[in-house]
Amino acid sequence: MNSANPSVETLVEGGYTEGFITEIETETLPPGLDEDVVRRISAIKQEPEYLLEKRLKAYRHWLTMEEPTWATVRHPQIDYQAISYFSAPKSRKDSPQSLDEIDPEILETYNKLGIPLEEQKQLAGVAVDAVFDSVSVATTFKKELAEAGVIFCSISEAIQQHPELIKQYLGSVVPHTDNFFAALNTAVFTDGTFVYVPEGVRCPMELSTYFRINAANTGQFERTLIIADKGSYVSYLEGCTAPMRDENQLHAAVVELIALEDAQIKYSTVQNWYPGDAEGRGGIYNFVTKRGLCKGDRSRISWTQVETGSAITWKYPSCILRGDDSIGEFYSVAVTRGHQQADTGTKMLHVGRNTRSTIVSKGISADFGSNAYRGRVRMNRGAENARNHTQCDSLLIGDRCAAHTFPYIEVLNPTAKIEHEATTSKIDADQLFYCRQRGLSEENAVSMIVNGFCKEVFNELPMEFAVEARKLLQISLEGAVG
Amino acid sequence: MLTVKNLHVSVAGKPILHGINLDVKAGEVHALMGPNGSGKSTLANTLAGHEDYLVTDGEVLFEGENLLAYSPEERAQKGIFLAFQYPVEIPGVNNMYFLKMAVNAIRKAQGKEELDALDFMKHIKATLTKLDMEDSLQKRDVNVGFSGGEKKRSEILQMALLEPKLGILDETDSGLDIDALRAVATGVNKLRNAERAMIIVTHYQRLLDYIEPDFVHVISNGKIIRTGNKTLALELEEKGYGWITGEEAA
Ligand SMILES: Nc1ncnc2c1ncn2[C@@H]1O[C@H](COP(=O)(O)OP(=O)(O)O)[C@@H](O)[C@H]1O
Ligand SMILES: [Mg+2]
Numbered sequence: 110m111n112s113a114n115p116s117v118e119t120l121v122e123g124g125y126t127e128g129f130i131t132e133i134e135t136e137t138l139p140p141g142l143d144e145d146v147v148r149r150i151s152a153i154k155q156e157p158e159y160l161l162e163k164r165l166k167a168y169r170h171w172l173t174m175e176e177p178t179w180a181t182v183r184h185p186q187i188d189y190q191a192i193s194y195f196s197a198p199k200s201r202k203d204s205p206q207s208l209d210e211i212d213p214e215i216l217e218t219y220n221k222l223g224i225p226l227e228e229q230k231q232l233a234g235v236a237v238d239a240v241f242d243s244v245s246v247a248t249t250f251k252k253e254l255a256e257a258g259v260i261f262c263s264i265s266e267a268i269q270q271h272p273e274l275i276k277q278y279l280g281s282v283v284p285h286t287d288n289f290f291a292a293l294n295t296a297v298f299t300d301g302t303f304v305y306v307p308e309g310v311r312c313p314m315e316l317s318t319y320f321r322i323n324a325a326n327t328g329q330f331e332r333t334l335i336i337a338d339k340g341s342y343v344s345y346l347e348g349c350t351a352p353m354r355d356e357n358q359l360h361a362a363v364v365e366l367i368a369l370e371d372a373q374i375k376y377s378t379v380q381n382w383y384p385g386d387a388e389g390r391g392g393i394y395n396f397v398t399k400r401g402l403c404k405g406d407r408s409r410i411s412w413t414q415v416e417t418g419s420a421i422t423w424k425y426p427s428c429i430l431r432g433d434d435s436i437g438e439f440y441s442v443a444v445t446r447g448h449q450q451a452d453t454g455t456k457m458l459h460v461g462r463n464t465r466s467t468i469v470s471k472g473i474s475a476d477f478g479s480n481a482y483r484g485r486v487r488m489n490r491g492a493e494n495a496r497n498h499t500q501c502d503s504l505l506i507g508d509r510c511a512a513h514t515f516p517y518i519e520v521l522n523p524t525a526k527i528e529h530e531a532t533t534s535k536i537d538a539d540q541l542f543y544c545r546q547r548g549l550s551e552e553n554a555v556s557m558i559v560n561g562f563c564k565e566v567f568n569e570l571p572m573e574f575a576v577e578a579r580k581l582l583q584i585s586l587e588g589a590v591g
Numbered sequence: 592m593l594t595v596k597n598l599h600v601s602v603a604g605k606p607i608l609h610g611i612n613l614d615v616k617a618g619e620v621h622a623l624m625g626p627n628g629s630g631k632s633t634l635a636n637t638l639a640g641h642e643d644y645l646v647t648d649g650e651v652l653f654e655g656e657n658l659l660a661y662s663p664e665e666r667a668q669k670g671i672f673l674a675f676q677y678p679v680e681i682p683g684v685n686n687m688y689f690l691k692m693a694v695n696a697i698r699k700a701q702g703k704e705e706l707d708a709l710d711f712m713k714h715i716k717a718t719l720t721k722l723d724m725e726d727s728l729q730k731r732d733v734n735v736g737f738s739g740g741e742k743k744r745s746e747i748l749q750m751a752l753l754e755p756k757l758g759i760l761d762e763t764d765s766g767l768d769i770d771a772l773r774a775v776a777t778g779v780n781k782l783r784n785a786e787r788a789m790i791i792v793t794h795y796q797r798l799l800d801y802i803e804p805d806f807v808h809v810i811s812n813g814k815i816i817r818t819g820n821k822t823l824a825l826e827l828e829e830k831g832y833g834w835i836t837g838e839e840a841a
Contacts, residue, residue, distance in 0.1 A: 547693035561683025
């Protein structure tokens, strides 16, 4: 149903262009959360007993926890009993084996999102594991990846097919006791992505998951686990969009990365979830726990994120640098406008010797947007000669928006060094006039200046996603000046 | 081409220009000279449409149209180019990319086809050859870390690429050593033609050793107090501004 979106005009005016709703039959648990719901999720997914135990333990722990209040975000109380914890397209029952079996409505949705799901579009060299609400509906490129020995599948499938890896690694980086949302996720996670790259293998293509939150009132609790074995390399892109709705939707994902000796994982996110309307109604609440473990010596994990969506973003992709000489990196662009709030940043925990971390955070605020960078760098006692460099820049457009920076630093080893630079600037009237005198419209000038401001981060994104990120930034800042 | 009539301009509530009259025809080069703070940049910025400069009286016609009704980008698209006294740095924006955006914005507004990357490269190469300039600045960010001379050279290159009808050069000569000055002057001379007019704002006479103006105007305290030919500039050089501003006061 193409007319599902009530307001084509708003899209033309630069509104949220991904805001269409797909009409498909779904299988949804009624709203509410108790042990029975947890059991039912586990049963639907035919999980082994130990996993059910893990979920129940997490659920019981979650009951004892309180929602964190320290982030600089404000939102109405979330009613966890009003959320439905499982929603799956009906056709899942006979789990699709090829694209032909997938509901054409779903394919159409992905087409609108521009995701290269059909065979011919796969020439772009992107393998897509698409997550539609709670269940993976298609995994492409499986064969080529299998030849390289790379496992790329939904986490549900991995639970069935690769129990030893799941048992060893699931929850090993983000335990359920970690935080409120991680506990909730562990109890009710429905699906997500699993990647394993074997020793010495360079994954032959970019891997990508496109998340999309569709069904009304469903929280999405993705669980992603990526393991790079010794000397391997993988680059992974996560893209997120969601339809426009009046009510807020909750997203509480957990992503765990594990890099063994000499392995490298690059994890890039382009997040464009519905941010709510101009008055601040609706939009996604995005409370995500992302953490990478540089387990082996000389391993390396890079997080790159471009966050333009969501009503509220609360996320701190982090690295635990356990292996000696391991490297953690965090490159972030976060845009807030309208009434969006972002509280994001990273944690770098230096455990091993000669570990290095780099943090580059670019916050852009317009309208009433509020942008906070919260970073924590800790050098443990054994982190001999560890180094961190943090650069944290804020760009303000207009004078009703805000930027905050909260760096937390702990150095327990005297040979470790931390450098921190922070700047806040406004889009300069002289820069704008200069560009306009050269014939550029004010909007193009702003978008060019902002893109320039973000360049160091965009440079870290894979080529085609950098292009997408630029486009996204332009769309999200339309009308911000003037 | 350009007619300025009784132009009064205020900046931040303070009147700066007090009735400027100026008539510039196609093909002419006008030098605008005057002491610091006399209002030269104010006139240049007002013509380019800077929003801080408030026109309180008078009018400006460009090719018969009321120029003051247009935004800065519309004026640029109509063929007005300002070489800035202080070119602005834009970190992270590649110079080549910036030039291409500018050229295409103007071409598009003028109903011409936009240049693709390849054609633009050709355009830039040809222009550099014409101006006798090197290619060294295109890979860097717009004006970032440019020396004074490089910034001014880059402004001249931009003017050449954008092919304006009226070029206004605001103290493009200030702070340049003799080689850079010569390079800038060579560029300007190559861009002189029968259709193009230029207003060259300068504090010193020495630029006019290289660029021969058709008219020289002396501005003081927001008014043009004297107009003559190039000998006026030489006289000024010899006797100093006091000669003429004193003459006015007397
Ligand atoms: N943006 C501004 N804000 C306040 N005063 C200004 C501004 N621009 C120029 N002025 C004032 O206007 C007068 C003329 O300045 P300007 O046009 O820059 O002179 P010139 O270019 O001839 O040296 C000076 O007194 C200067 O202080
Ligand atoms: Mg000046």
